[in-house]
Amino acid sequence: MTCADVIITYGTMLDRKSSQLREVLEMHKALSDANRLRILIALTGKELCVCQITELLQLAPSTVSKHLSILRQAHLIEMRKVGRWIHYRLSDQNVDTTAAEYIRLLGRSLDRDPQIKDDRKHLKEILKMDVDALCRRM
Amino acid sequence: MTCADVIITYGTMLDRKSSQLREVLEMHKALSDANRLRILIALTGKELCVCQITELLQLAPSTVSKHLSILRQAHLIEMRKVGRWIHYRLSDQNVDTTAAEYIRLLGRSLDRDPQIKDDRKHLKEILKMDVDALCRRM
DNA sequence: TCCATATTTCGTTACTTGGCGAAATATAGG
DNA sequence: CCTATATTTCGCCAAGTAACGAAATATGGA
Numbered sequence: 490m491t492c493a494d495v496i497i498t499y500g501t502m503l504d505r506k507s508s509q510l511r512e513v514l515e516m517h518k519a520l521s522d523a524n525r526l527r528i529l530i531a532l533t534g535k536e537l538c539v540c541q542i543t544e545l546l547q548l549a550p551s552t553v554s555k556h557l558s559i560l561r562q563a564h565l566i567e568m569r570k571v572g573r574w575i576h577y578r579l580s581d582q583n584v585d586t587t588a589a590e591y592i593r594l595l596g597r598s599l600d601r602d603p604q605i606k607d608d609r610k611h612l613k614e615i616l617k618m619d620v621d622a623l624c625r626r627m
Numbered sequence: 628m629t630c631a632d633v634i635i636t637y638g639t640m641l642d643r644k645s646s647q648l649r650e651v652l653e654m655h656k657a658l659s660d661a662n663r664l665r666i667l668i669a670l671t672g673k674e675l676c677v678c679q680i681t682e683l684l685q686l687a688p689s690t691v692s693k694h695l696s697i698l699r700q701a702h703l704i705e706m707r708k709v710g711r712w713i714h715y716r717l718s719d720q721n722v723d724t725t726a727a728e729y730i731r732l733l734g735r736s737l738d739r740d741p742q743i744k745d746d747r748k749h750l751k752e753i754l755k756m757d758v759d760a761l762c763r764r765m
Numbered sequence: 766t767c768c769a770t771a772t773t774t775c776g777t778t779a780c781t782t783g784g785c786g787a788a789a790t791a792t793a794g795g
Numbered sequence: 796c797c798t799a800t801a802t803t804t805c806g807c808c809a810a811g812t813a814a815c816g817a818a819a820t821a822t823g824g825a
Binding site for chain 3: 677678688693
């Protein structure tokens, strides 16, 4: 029961996208893929550009792009242009912390999952690398 | 923001089935189908037997059975034999209220969804009917 | 014991989804 | 205004999923 004390306001998360079964399902579906969860957990507390995420997941850029668009459609992440790159981050990281908080909780509770552990390590390396060089390799 | 004040402990829900990405995904997938959400919402605060659920959803018994087994596998519902019927209910309705609480919240936030509204009305009628007669028609 | 019946399992079919590579799009910077 | 390049869109294939009906599997009660 390591997280039993963690209490989050899931209400707002539901409110924003609720009153329509379709939208709730869209959110749940977005959370139902391993690679999309990996993306969300990687985005906890930081922004990443598409090529950094692509390097982390080791998938084709087109596949990563599709996943990002599904997460965007579900209002779980937001995008922002920075120079020649597009940065993604958890939705409303500052203002409305619900979705971001849920993901953070998820990440913590998956701390011992081998895949997630690997990702954390890999991500540290990626953040040390030059973004320019990283993108050029795609 | 009708539900903004509703705060739920999602942490325990994660704890019980966490530390494995696979199990978290299983839970999210179980929550990603409209008919399964309809079942969960119908079960809020009460037990129902399979034939009552089948009547509510208007699907083949075999299909309903499959949905129930997916929800069971995700630890979202529990079953219990009552006479010649099998009753289903939200997991840990009394003890650990997390999953049940999330579903309750979900139901409230979907209150105005036409499908969910219809279901509530239909369920009221079903509960008035004789279970024996209802099952015999399947 | 055996029958009636409530529920599940199995096999099939139609549809959805995740993956890739190729082509298209957009745009920062020379 | 080009060109290089970051990202997305498109078309395809393989794998997964929801639906059904038919058959199998309990099991309560006569």
